Amino acid sequence: MRLLITGATSGIGKELALRYADRGAQVIACGRSEEKLQQLIVEQPSIKALCFDLLDYDHYPDLKDDPKLLDTIIFNAGDCEYIDDVLNFEAKKFERVININLISIGYGLQAWLKHLKPGGRLVLVSSSAGILPLPRAEAYGSSKAALSYLGKTLAINLKKHDINVTVVHPGFVETPLTDKNNFEMPMIISSQEAAEKIMSGVEKGKSDISFPTLFIFIMKCLRLLPSSLWNRLATRMG
Ligand SMILES: NC(=O)c1ccc[n+]([C@@H]2O[C@H](COP(=O)([O-])OP(=O)(O)OC[C@H]3O[C@@H](n4cnc5c(N)ncnc54)[C@H](OP(=O)(O)O)[C@@H]3O)[C@@H](O)[C@H]2O)c1
Structure with a gap:
């Protein structure tokens, strides 16, 4: 098995790269940091x-070699x-997040979709x-709501x-990304657990991998509330 994984220098991506390689897969690991890739x-x-850099459209590796x-x-x-001061909306911050979480996927699809085998799989985290x-x-x-939509249309x-698509919806996972958070993160799991869940879902050919199950269930129940009620609850959380 041959896989390409972006964001493989840290957190969930690093766990996935190491675990797939341990199982004998040929892994192409992408990251910005030369030092972390060497490690x-x-x-x-x-x-x-x-x-x-996944945002460097003009220098995208096209895997020709x-x-x-x-x-x-x-x-x-x-x-x-996070948008901490909504009245002083930081457009550049908004752009950075949308670019890496959504636009870079478009760059990757343009560069690499042609390298996917018939019967192959795209996984969007x-x-x-x-x-x-x-x-x-x-x-x-x-960015993530749009990415999930993108995954469902690609499917x-x-x-x-003959290309399959899986969209992954993790709850909180312990990684450098969440280490920055200073709020409570309910039902947080380790990056090892997250990688295991993703790998087992991919192996089963699932189109949606969402975890932890209870956390996702609660989120989906809350989604059924009238928006006025949810907005009141969410305002208290913020
Ligand atoms: N942790 C959570 O609780 C959680 C929950 C839900 C979803 N997710 C999603 O899971 C994915 C992995 O998150 P994580 O928590 O494992 O984060 P992480 O530990 O911060 O890792 C992020 C990875 O993305 C790479 N990256 C970021 N910007 C890049 C760029 N411009 N070009 C190339 N690579 C870039 C980083 O590479 P370098 O370090 O080499 O720059 C790093 O390998 C993300 O899409 C995140 O939104 C995470």
Whole structure:
């Protein structure tokens, strides 16, 4: 099995890269940090590293030097920044988050879709944050809600080309991304657990992988509330 994983230098992506490689898969690991990629290779020498910025449209690796086809592409890289002062809306912050969490997926699809085998799979790591409007999540939540929509439309259009799509909706996962949070993160799980859940869902051919189950169930129940009531609750959370 041959996979390309973005955001493989840290958190969920790093766990996925190491675990797939441990199971004998040929992993192409993408990240911006040369140093972190070297550390990854020290941990698992079979991994092949691609160091580049996913937002650098003009210098996207097109894998031409590597003629073998991929079984799976995991679009995992992402970032989270909160809109702390909505009245002084920071457009550049909004743009940064939308760019890495959504626009970069378009760049990757243009560059790599042609390298996916018939019967292959695209995996988009979205977030449970897209299920409900959350305080300060104007940028992150919008980017992930749009990414989930993108995944569902790709699933329709790629079916006739024999390409499968999985959209992943994690709850809170312990990674450098959430280490920055100074609020309570209910039902948080480790990046190892998250990687296991993603791998087992992908192996079963699931189109949606959402976890932890109870957390997602609660989020989906809250989504059924009238928006006026949810907005009151969410205002207290923020
Ligand atoms: N942690 C959570 O609770 C949680 C919950 C739901 C969804 N998610 C999603 O899961 C995914 C992974 O998150 P994580 O928590 O594992 O985050 P993380 O530990 O901060 O890792 C983010 C990864 O993305 C890469 N990256 C960011 N910007 C990049 C860019 N411009 N070009 C290339 N690579 C870039 C980073 O690479 P470098 O370090 O090399 O720059 C890093 O490998 C994200 O899409 C996130 O939104 C996370």
